Amino acid sequence: MDHDLMEAGWVSRGHGSIATFELIRPTRVVDALAAHRVAEDSSAAYMAGGIDQINRMQDGAAPDRVIDLSRVQGLTGISEKFGALNIGAGVTHHRIETDPMIASLAPDLAAAWATFGNIRVRMAGTIGGNIMARHPNYDGPVLLAACGARYVFEKPDGMTSLIDADSWPDVPPGADAASGALLTRIVIPTGGDRRLVFDRSLKPVISVAVAVDGNGGGRAAMGCAFAEPVCVAFDVGANAGEIAAEIAGALPVPIRDVFAGSDYRRRMARVLLERQITLLAEMGP
Ligand SMILES: Cc1cc2nc3c(=O)[nH]c(=O)nc-3n(C[C@H](O)[C@H](O)[C@H](O)COP(=O)(O)OP(=O)(O)OC[C@H]3O[C@@H](n4cnc5c(N)ncnc54)[C@H](O)[C@@H]3O)c2cc1C
Known part of the structure; x- marks a missing residue:
């Protein structure tokens, strides 16, 4: 009976079900990437806030090595560069909701982010973990696709890659984890008359985020309704x-x-x- 409930996802397994693993606590991006390169017959996983990662390990995922990202320098910065907001992958939901720079440059995003989960989840969970969990119901990728954000990855071969949030669903889930690519920051365009609205009132049926850029361009992104978020560009008017x-x-x-x-x-x-779209038109710039 208990086993059936666990299989159905109604009852969580305890921490006792987690297989033995080696914990690595790097302080630099380069060391985190190196730690992910393990022998072919073993596996490694990054862990930020650990909400999804620990759940997965309770449910049977058994990486030989867990790389804790919480001490890695450079993953928790928030800055503005060339008119874009840069948010480190290790920034928690709570900081996005309360940071003065985000409040000033992307207030609609901060307001939408404040609706996630509960205070415990927002204090521990990170933007990077939210994106990399690849969960169809998570809101981060939906909001970021609507905003026209880009994800910056550092790779074990020393290369940096940028992926548009709206084409992120084209990267097969698991490919990112297998490659050891580390999401380091998220770049979000700001300025002008950008506005964003988010409706999650029908979750888990559908969630919808719509953004306009003030130059006649709009983007609508939808979560929950597909295996991965779907984002569509449209002309306002x-x-x-x-x-x-x-x-x-x-x-x-x-x-x-x-x-x-x-x-x-x-x-x-x-x-x-x-x-x-009607609401955005009424709000104006
Ligand atoms: C009760 C509850 C309510 C919730 N409500 C909401 C909600 O309303 N909206 C919503 O969007 N989410 C919600 N969530 C999900 C929550 O936001 C995520 O669990 C959280 O963001 C995950 O972040 P984390 O730092 O704990 O990730 P972790 O668990 O540490 O990692 C998640 C995955 O990402 C990988 N990873 C983490 N960081 C990186 C990185 N920098 N580079 C590469 N890979 C990385 C890990 O290997 C793992 O596979 C809820 C969760 C709970 C438990």
């Missing part, structure tokens, strides 16, 4: 109902699960999109 209908009609087939069917999710995408 036409009637909100028409834009919403066009975007919703062209979406890939949404998932069907115990919470909702595909048709309902598509209908709700149209309803929430229309509502948010």
